[in-house]
Amino acid sequence: MPDQWLPPIKWDGDAVAILDQRVLPHREKFLYCSTPEQVINAIKTMAIRGAPAVGVAGALALALGARSIRTEDPKDFRRKFSRLCTKVKNARPTGANLGWAVERLYSIVVENPGAKIAQLQKFILAEANAILKEDVAVNLQMGKWGREVVPKGARILTYCNAGALATADYGTAVGVIRAAFEADPTISVYSCETRPFLQGARLTVFELMRAGIPVTLITDNAAGSLMSRGMIDVVIVGADRIAANGDTANKIGTYMVAVLAWTHSIPFYIAAPRSTIDQGLQDGTGIPIEQRDPSEVTHLNGKRIAPQGVSALNPAFDVTPNKYISGIITEVGVLRKPFAKTIRGALQA
Numbered sequence: 001m002p003d004q005w006l007p008p009i010k011w012d013g014d015a016v017a018i019l020d021q022r023v024l025p026h027r028e029k030f031l032y033c034s035t036p037e038q039v040i041n042a043i044k045t046m047a048i049r050g051a052p053a054v055g056v057a058g059a060l061a062l063a064l065g066a067r068s069i070r071t072e073d074p075k076d077f078r079r080k081f082s083r084l085c086t087k088v089k090n091a092r093p094t095g096a097n098l099g100w101a102v103e104r105l106y107s108i109v110v111e112n113p114g115a116k117i118a119q120l121q122k123f124i125l126a127e128a129n130a131i132l133k134e135d136v137a138v139n140l141q142m143g144k145w146g147r148e149v150v151p152k153g154a155r156i157l158t159y160c161n162a163g164a165l166a167t168a169d170y171g172t173a174v175g176v177i178r179a180a181f182e183a184d185p186t187i188s189v190y191s192c193e194t195r196p197f198l199q200g201a202r203l204t205v206f207e208l209m210r211a212g213i214p215v216t217l218i219t220d221n222a223a224g225s226l227m228s229r230g231m232i233d234v235v236i237v238g239a240d241r242i243a244a245n246g247d248t249a250n251k252i253g254t255y256m257v258a259v260l261a262w263t264h265s266i267p268f269y270i271a272a273p274r275s276t277i278d279q280g281l282q283d284g285t286g287i288p289i290e291q292r293d294p295s296e297v298t299h300l301n302g303k304r305i306a307p308q309g310v311s312a313l314n315p316a317f318d319v320t321p322n323k324y325i326s327g328i329i330t331e332v333g334v335l336r337k338p339f340a341k342t343i344r345g346a347l348q349a
């Protein structure tokens with residue numbers, strides 16, 4: 001029986017196969033990328049999205065790129081590979097996992113100065129595939145820890161898409177929901193549609209329905225009303241970058257949901273692997289926020305909805321201050337306040 005969850009990316013031996021998330025849920029179409037530029041383009045145009053999935057895509061783009069560097073000189077290889085690393089890293093700025101994956105692959109070249117080019121190419125491909133495999137294992141672990149914070153029969157609110165599609169497989173926040181549902185089939189989910197790209201309406205709802213997990217789609221602006229009417233027991237979302245003090249960047253609108261949850265004394269959890277943590281940033285003020293094309297706001301499905309000539313702003317992420325976060329679900333446990341201390345501990349575990 002085919003898995004109800006769709007992994008968004010795989011290495012098919014010759015190319016990187018990317019499930020084009022722009023056409024989901026209506027079509028299941030794969031893009032076969034045989035050059036790093038094609039993968040970078042898939043990342044920029046959101047054919048693949050979600051911080052951990054973007055990290056995996058970046059790693060596989062580098063494996064493709066390393067393979068195609070034509071030189072006999074190791075120094076020249078390193079120079080060209082380093083240039084490619086910079087290009088891949090800059091494909092999307094907010095998610096920490098992309099930079100993390102690129103650093104991990106670059107360190108192979110640095111740590112093996114005596115290796116032949118063919119060997120380096122082999123190591124880089126092996127490491128990229130290891131990143132993909134590890135991401136799934138880490139998500140399964142997160143599910144195990146995270147399901148403990150889900151009360152019996154909980155009605156869970158989630159935002160954006162942090163499912164199998166946003167990772168190598170299984171998902172972070174949706175992975176927790178998946179694990180919780182296996183233990184308690186009476187739970188249910190409210191998914192915010194997530195303007196402007198509609199990851200909630202198109203992807204989260206699609207994934208949950210395929211898996212038979214009860215889900216109700218709501219507009220983003222209905223979240224507060226549902227909370228005030230006692231219809232939400234817990235909020236679980238993913239993350240794109242977490243600062244050393246726990247301030248968390250996630251899809252634009254997450255901050256509003258967190259403040260609402262706080263106001264209604266509803267626990268608000270982040271689910272994210274440690275590769276999303278950026279220890280180099282003391283707090284969330286330094287997190288780079290991707291600004292996307294205003295046409296994503298003025299248009300819906302390619303059709304203009306706002307008057308011609310209107311100015312529109314399209315920040316793709318916002319930062320939720322740590323005060324609003326009840327816990328951060330990672331692969332090594334659920335981190336509690338004070339986050340500066342527990343995050344440090346988790347990174348050393």
Ligand code: MRU
Pocket residue numbers: 049050051052095159160161162163166167171172173199237238239240250251252316
């Ligand atoms: O712009 P996107 O779709 O890449 O944004 C995705 C999110 O904000 C997710 O919530 C986040 O990456 C966590 S995914 C496991």
